[in-house]
Amino acid sequence: MADDITIRPIAPGDDAALARVIRDTLREFGAAKPGTAYYDASTDRLPELFAATPRSAYFVAERGGELLGGGGIFPTAGLPADTVELVKLYLLPAARGRGVGKALINQCLEAARAAGYARAYLETTEELTQAIPLYEKLGFTYLNQALGESGHFGCQLWMIRAV
Numbered sequence: 001m002a003d004d005i006t007i008r009p010i011a012p013g014d015d016a017a018l019a020r021v022i023r024d025t026l027r028e029f030g031a032a033k034p035g036t037a038y039y040d041a042s043t044d045r046l047p048e049l050f051a052a053t054p055r056s057a058y059f060v061a062e063r064g065g066e067l068l069g070g071g072g073i074f075p076t077a078g079l080p081a082d083t084v085e086l087v088k089l090y091l092l093p094a095a096r097g098r099g100v101g102k103a104l105i106n107q108c109l110e111a112a113r114a115a116g117y118a119r120a121y122l123e124t125t126e127e128l129t130q131a132i133p134l135y136e137k138l139g140f141t142y143l144n145q146a147l148g149e150s151g152h153f154g155c156q157l158w159m160i161r162a163v
Helices: 015-028 041-051 100-114 131-137
Strands: 006-009 057-063 066-074 083-091 119-124 157-162
Touching (some): 041 066, 057 083
Antiparallel strands (some): 006 057, 057 066
C-alpha cells in the first residue's frame, strides 16, 4: 500500500463522504440497483451503525484528509454465530491497484479474529469486476446461495473464507 494512504477506524463525520464513495462506485460499475448498498438506508449513517453494533468494525482509507474508501465487518442477521459479513468495501479509482483493498480486507479479517469469529462471508455483484479477483486471491471461495438476511437481493455472488 502506498505510504501516503492511511487506514483508520470510521469516525463521526465520515458518513457523507463514505456514502458518496459507495454510491459513486456502484454507479461507475453499473451496479446502482435495488438490493445493493446503493439503496441501503444504513449507507448514509455508517459511523452511527458501527458504533452501536457489538462485534462490528469499519475502517476507512484516506490520503491527506480525503476519504478514499472503506470496508468493515458486521454481524448480519441470520448468519451462523461464528460468521461475520465483510460489508461495504468500496474504493475510489485513485485507491485501486495500490494495495488499499487488500489492506482493508486484512484489517477487517484481523478485527473478525479479535471479535471471536471463525469465518468471513461476503456478498457481491457480477458488475464489481475489480473486486472479485481480489476476493479470490485472498482465499474467498464461492457458495451456492446467500447466507444470512442482509436484504441485498441484488447480489448474485456469495463467498466465504476462514479468518
